Amino acid sequence: MNREEAIQFLKENSINNIIKYINIINNKFKREYITYSKNVFIPLCKWCINRCGYCIFREENAKLMKPEEVKEIVLKGEKFGCREALFTFGERVDKNEKIREELKKMGYNNIIEYLYDLEDWVLSNTSLLPHTNCGILEYEELKMLKEVNASMGLMLENASDRLMNTIAHKNSPGKLPKLRIEMIENAGKLKIPFTTGLLIGIGETDEEIVDSLFTIKKIHEKYGHIQEVIIQNFRTKKGIPMENFREPSPLKMLKVIILAKLILEDISIQIPPNLNRETGQLFLLAGVDDWGGVSPLTKDYVNPEAEWPEIEELKRWTEEAGLKLKLRLPVYDKYISREWLSEKVYNKIISLQF
Numbered sequence: 001m002n003r004e005e006a007i008q009f010l011k012e013n014s015i016n017n018i019i020k021y022i023n024i025i026n027n028k029f030k031r032e033y034i035t036y037s038k039n040v041f042i043p044l045c046k047w048c049i050n051r052c053g054y055c056i057f058r059e060e061n062a063k064l065m066k067p068e069e070v071k072e073i074v075l076k077g078e079k080f081g082c083r084e085a086l087f088t089f090g091e092r093v094d095k096n097e098k099i100r101e102e103l104k105k106m107g108y109n110n111i112i113e114y115l116y117d118l119e120d121w122v123l124s125n126t127s128l129l130p131h132t133n134c135g136i137l138e139y140e141e142l143k144m145l146k147e148v149n150a151s152m153g154l155m156l157e158n159a160s161d162r163l164m165n166t167i168a169h170k171n172s173p174g175k176l177p178k179l180r181i182e183m184i185e186n187a188g189k190l191k192i193p194f195t196t197g198l199l200i201g202i203g204e205t206d207e208e209i210v211d212s213l214f215t216i217k218k219i220h221e222k223y224g225h226i227q228e229v230i231i232q233n234f235r236t237k238k239g240i241p242m243e244n245f246r247e248p249s250p251l252k253m254l255k256v257i258i259l260a261k262l263i264l265e266d267i268s269i270q271i272p273p274n275l276n277r278e279t280g281q282l283f284l285l286a287g288v289d290d291w292g293g294v295s296p297l298t299k300d301y302v303n304p305e306a307e308w309p310e311i312e313e314l315k316r317w318t319e320e321a322g323l324k325l326k327l328r329l330p331v332y333d334k335y336i337s338r339e340w341l342s343e344k345v346y347n348k349i350i351s352l353q354f
């Protein structure tokens with residue numbers, strides 16, 4: 001599918017074309033399994049250099065989580081059979097003076113040094129594997145964190161500069177597409193299995209959605225490191241600047257998922273099941289491959305109002321669509337090799353006998 005066809009598909013209201021493309025997807029991509037990762041969510045710090053119009057995660061007076069707090073969550077997660085320790089926190093939290101002082105007291109110069117030690121502990125002492133998603137990182141920071149991460153992530157959200165002047169991103173310098181594309185490319189150069197995605201419903205046009213999908217495709221063609229693309233729907237929340245924005249309709253989401261699968265092909269397409277409770281099951285018909293990270297223990301701190309479904313519920317949704325639910329690691333099977341993982345992470349995965 002080329003750019004023009006994709007844009008036309010988003011703009012037109014044609015049931016016939018939706019059905020046609022769903023048929024093409026199901027004939028071309030013979031899916032047997034829908035995967036998910038059982039994780040614990042570790043919001044290491046809720047401060048952030050950005051102020052996105054849809055964010056409910058950011059807190060002005062946030063503190064850094066202590067090592068004991070992190071370890072407690074991870075050890076509890078281990079008892080629940082979790083395999084992923086998801087470290088998600090605000091961008092450049094060490095630009096905040098109070099956080100810098102907290103880090104200094106613990107003997108760290110910056111957040112990355114602290115993160116590295118925590119993730120190294122997770123890797124060496126538990127059966128969980130770290131995955132980091134904390135906004136823009138420099139090449140050298142990515143290189144350092146690759147040692148202790150099974151995979152890493154950064155949502156592209158959208159490749160359009162125009163959104164930098166809108167309510168969504170006007171106070172978020174880290175959302176400049178150029179910076180995000182550069183980081184995703186750097187992860188590719190470093191051979192880091194990577195997760196990215198689009199945020200749908202933040203004021204983008206159909207053209208901008210399509211261009212963002214092709215941007216991801218182009219990067220993946222060069223480096224081959226993008227394991228999954230999340231198609232995330234904007235959800236409105238009380239008190240955010242975008243409180244009155246309309247959420248994307250189920251049909252819009254369906255069409256974007258169809259396009260994502262047709263354009264990105266071998267990359268896994270993920271939708272968050274807690275944000276799509278009523279519609280997620282139908283999205284399986286349109287090419288979704290993965291339910292993403294689901295936690296039996298911790299809430300989704302980015303969307304705290306949206307509870308995770310029980311694994312049993314996820315299994316039922318999946319099986320009703322004629323598919324099977326399968327647990328995966330934070331790194332997809334095809335990247336489990338010395339070519340893609342640090343020695344430390346690779347040996348850990350082998351020892352897990354997953």
Ligand code: SF4
Pocket residue numbers: 048049050051052054055056057058089090091135172174
């Ligand atoms: S970058 Fe993430 S944490 Fe920071 S303000 Fe935006 S949505 Fe919130």
